[in-house]
Each structure stands twice: as structure tokens, then as C-alpha cells.
Amino acid sequence: MNKTTLFHKLVAFTTSVHRVTHELTKDAKADHITSVQYNILELIAVSQPVTPSQISDCQHLSLPNTSRELKKLREKNLIEKVGDPEDGRKQHIRLTKEGEQMMDKSFQLIETRFLNRIQNASKEDLDEIDQAIDILQRKLFY
Amino acid sequence: MNKTTLFHKLVAFTTSVHRVTHELTKDAKADHITSVQYNILELIAVSQPVTPSQISDCQHLSLPNTSRELKKLREKNLIEKVGDPEDGRKQHIRLTKEGEQMMDKSFQLIETRFLNRIQNASKEDLDEIDQAIDILQRKLFY
DNA sequence: CCACCTACTTATCATTTGATAAGCAAAATA
DNA sequence: TATTTTGCTTATCAAATGATAAGTAGGTGG
Numbered sequence A, B: 001m002n003k004t005t006l007f008h009k010l011v012a013f014t015t016s017v018h019r020v021t022h023e024l025t026k027d028a029k030a031d032h033i034t035s036v037q038y039n040i041l042e043l044i045a046v047s048q049p050v051t052p053s054q055i056s057d058c059q060h061l062s063l064p065n066t067s068r069e070l071k072k073l074r075e076k077n078l079i080e081k082v083g084d085p086e087d088g089r090k091q092h093i094r095l096t097k098e099g100e101q102m103m104d105k106s107f108q109l110i111e112t113r114f115l116n117r118i119q120n121a122s123k124e125d126l127d128e129i130d131q132a133i134d135i136l137q138r139k140l141f142y
Numbered sequence C: 001c002c003a004c005c006t007a008c009t010t011a012t013c014a015t016t017t018g019a020t021a022a023g024c025a026a027a028a029t030a
Numbered sequence D: 001t002a003t004t005t006t007g008c009t010t011a012t013c014a015a016a017t018g019a020t021a022a023g024t025a026g027g028t029g030g
Helices: A005-027 A035-047 A051-057 A063-075 A097-117 A124-140 B004-027 B037-045 B052-059 B063-075 B097-117 B123-139
Strands: A079-084 A091-095 B080-084 B091-095
Touching: A005 A097, A005 B004, A005 B123, A035 A051, A035 A063, A035 A091, A035 A097, A051 A063, A051 A091, A063 A124, A079 B037, A091 A097, A097 B004, A124 B004, A124 B123, B037 B052, B037 B063, B037 B080, B037 B091, B037 B097, B052 B063, B052 B091, B063 B080, B091 B097
Parallel strands: none
Antiparallel strands: A079 A091, B080 B091
16 A cells, blocks of 8 residues: 555545535534534534633634634523633633534434435444544544 | 444544644645635646636535636636637636646645654554545445 | 526625734732 | 733734625527
8 A cells, every 4th residue: 555645545535524524514503603603612512611722722713713703602692601610710611501402403414414324324334434434533533 | 333323423533534634734825825715726736627617516615706716816827717619608727837836835745744644554554544445435425 | 589598707795704912810930 | 929821801903705796708499
């Protein structure tokens, strides 16, 4: 296996992943939030509670801009902010009930589309997919 | 293999793919072009020649906005436009010499980072990665 | 030939996003 | 205790992006 050949394969592969991700997630976000806001909500949903700094790091967004978007999300009642009792500078962000519901709805739509995509896969196919993901996760996308 | 479990795994996986893609490609684009423009150039580089309509479809960009960005890229001498001899409405877009050079430079940087990432992988690892990509490409990200 | 459709362009406007400066309070450090 | 650093916020400006209307020229089918 030539490494440069593998690289070209990787390029094609990541392109496919991006394309399929887009197909699965398109229109999954409510109209009243922007893409950046949706990405932030996704991050919070998966790993709440998070601090603005963590969001800033993960989303490659400056802290001022992160702060601005979080403020907008708070005004929409999708997230809430709790001060850290140990460190008065830190803030912990989590979804509100309303935010949870909104994200649940999005995730469900995405999952439905995913299930639809693999509906014809056999049990063996699913096992293969599962193992392939493990390998790539461990050896390439760590 | 439970399908919902697999779905959660896929979510984590695509997140990793996006993160690593970002690591490999960050700052790969020249400063004087925007991300949207870079993505367009990448598409052209990989599948030239392409028509504005094709670019519009693949990049999920309206035709007017595609046209605007292509105009900017033409003004920067990175792409050129050739009319279709059979259908006077169509345009074929390809990279100029300068555009090719720019994209080559980007791709080389990305490849270097990729090689660096897999430098410790054994021959067996590479074969496994190769096969795993094939499986996912065929059964999930088609 | 005429109406309609396709491929693309130009123009314009609102919104989103990115970048930067300045400020504040809490915590760490000297 | 004075100074610096950290975590976050507010404000402001420029640039990028998205959406839409309107126009041109070439093609297609009646």
C-alpha cells in the first residue's frame, strides 16, 4: 500500500463523508438559528456542561464571538449559564428544556435518515461497518 | 449490532473526521482567498473542467453566488472559462497555470501532514486502513 | 416563428461571520 | 498586597456569505 495512493483515497473518502453528512443533516436545524449556532448547540448537547472557552476551542471561534453567539442562544431560551462555584470566572453552559427538545428533534431526523440509508444492509454489513469505523477511528482519525 | 448504537458511533466518527480534516487542512489556503473560494478551487482541481451549474450543485451555493465567486477567482487569475462549442450557454471552468500551482502547494502541505500522521503505522496498519476505507466508502458513504 | 426553458450573469440588500480593542472581576503568583 | 494572568463580556467594524430580482443569450419544442 503506497502512502501517496492512500492519501488520494483519503481525500476522496473525506469528501464522501462530508457529502453524506450534509445529506443527513441538511435542514435538520430550525430556521431561527444560524449554522454556527447549531454547531455550538450540537457540541453542548453532546458534552454538556461546557465552558465558553471549551466551545471557543472546539469550534475554532474566538472567545468574543463565542460569547456573542451564546448570548443570542440564551435570548432564544435554548441554553442556560451557571457560574462555577469553585472558580468565579468560569461559566457552565447547558441546554434548557427547550434546547434539549429542539436538539432531540434534530437528532431524530438525522437518525431516521441514517436508518433509511442502511436499511438494506445485512447483519454482516453492519458488523463490517462497525469494525471499519473502529479501525479508522483508532488508526487514522484519533 | 444495534442500529441506534451504530448511529451514535457514526456521529462520533464523523465528528472525528471533521476535526482531523480541519487539522490537516488548516492554513492550507492562501490568505487572499476565502474558504468558499478555496472549496470551489478544490472541486475544480479534482474534477476539471466543470460548469458553474455543477459547482453550484456540489457546493450547495446558488448559481448567482457561484457566478460571483468565480468572477473573483478569474480576477485573481486562478481559473479560466471556456465556452462550450456545442452549447453556447455552457461554460467550462479550469484552473490556470497559476491556479494549478497554488493548489499543488496546498495539496502538498496537506499530504505532508497526512504522512506525518501515519508515520508510525505499520504496513499491516496501512492495509487495514485501506480496507476499512473501502468498506465504509462502499457501504455507508456511497 | 414564438413561447418557453436552460445556463449564466449582474446587481443589490440583509445577515452572518471574523477580527480586534477595551473592559471587568476572579484567581494565581510574585 | 501588588501584579499578572485567566475567563469572559461588550462593542464595533469590515468582510464574507446568502437570498432574491432582473436581465441576457442560446437552446428546445410547439
